[in-house]
Amino acid sequence: MFDVNKIRKDFPILERKIWGDKQLIYLDNAATTQKPKIVIDAIVQYYETYNANIHRGVHKLAEEATAAYENVREKVKKYVSCDSNSEIVFTRNTTESINLLAYSLGESFSEGDEILLTEMEHHSNIVPWYLLRNRKKVNIKFAPITDQYELDYEKLEKLITKKTKVISITHKSNVLGTVNDIKKIAKLAKTNGSILIVDAAQSAPHMKIDFSDLGCDFLAFSSHKMCGPTGVGLLVGKKELFEKMSPFLGGGEMIRKVTFEDFTTNDVPWKFEAGTPNIADVIAFGVALDYIQKIGLDSIYKHEIELTQYALTKLRKFDFLKIYAPADVNKHAGIITFANPVVHPHDIATIVDQEGIAIRAGHHCAQPLMKKLGVSATSRASLYFYNTKDEIDVFIGALQKAFDYFELGACKELKEKVGERISK
């Protein structure tokens, strides 16, 4: 039974007061989520009782640490429903996972090969491909979004050619909240022989992911956006593709043999895990995965939809505010991005911060998307399963204060501007 008040007690930080007596209201979960005490305790327990390097020692501590670390790999496999043809590589974050792919897959690409992205990508799924373009002279294309803030699937299909080596796409936009239809794109990619990469940084924490069923080749996400520590990224992928790929980083652990002349690589996944990994945080991430699954992804998703719907109904009363999201709340659960042409989003974020409320303002590491939307920045409230309707009420009250201060309600010109959709 989902009980948000009981759940909140698991998170020490949610007790925190800001600016003296203001209760913290944390609505910046798309940036990073808070951590339950059992995850924090797991880090302390590791360092206090079995800290050792893994895969190297034969002593008891090394064995315990190795088993705990490798056990998390199995947990991740279950979390994303991998079959035996898939493998998990631990990285530092989603960004590193995508850099690994752009570098290692890219080693076999040639001038004129094409990479297809979308206009709603995070910089983490753009810049690694620009780096590859600088090395290999590949061409990069962007599938457009519609004025309903959804992917234009027809145009995307037309952009796929025989030269499209990779389609790399976000599962859920960190700005619009839009959830993309990966299965549909997977069919197109498969027919064309393109590799499909999915950036699941914003989806894996909130909804059930079935890697085999989605039909993609790789999936990347981050521990810190799902109750786990920072410094742990996940890269799920098809084993046969990992086996064909060049290593990303060289050093200890990723080798089988090194001579004065050359080296041979270790098996997948260790071939992609050079050097001592982030052992403590990987182990604590395993605890976070157990915790999330105990609460239940269906309950998490349902709660977030309800909260988003509740917040939207209240936000829409500010008719001078533009909300950047698909009309159907089911397509953007948990993320609400808004702006208006007069008050800078940073000013809104600063005013609500005075009430103890954390939201994000800025370009959200998606500058090309901001350009498409015709703004330089927006404000964003992003929710997780420990947020409540009471918190939304306080947030709406704080926004009202900010808008009253700037006398936005009285500005007729603003309301007309809000009617405009995406700038062309």
Ligand code: C6P
């Ligand atoms: N977005 C946000 O506030 P890292 O930093 O590597 O863990 O995640 C990068 C990343 C990749 N893809 C998407 C869709 C993301 O949202 C993010 C992180 C945060 O929106 C920080 S910029």
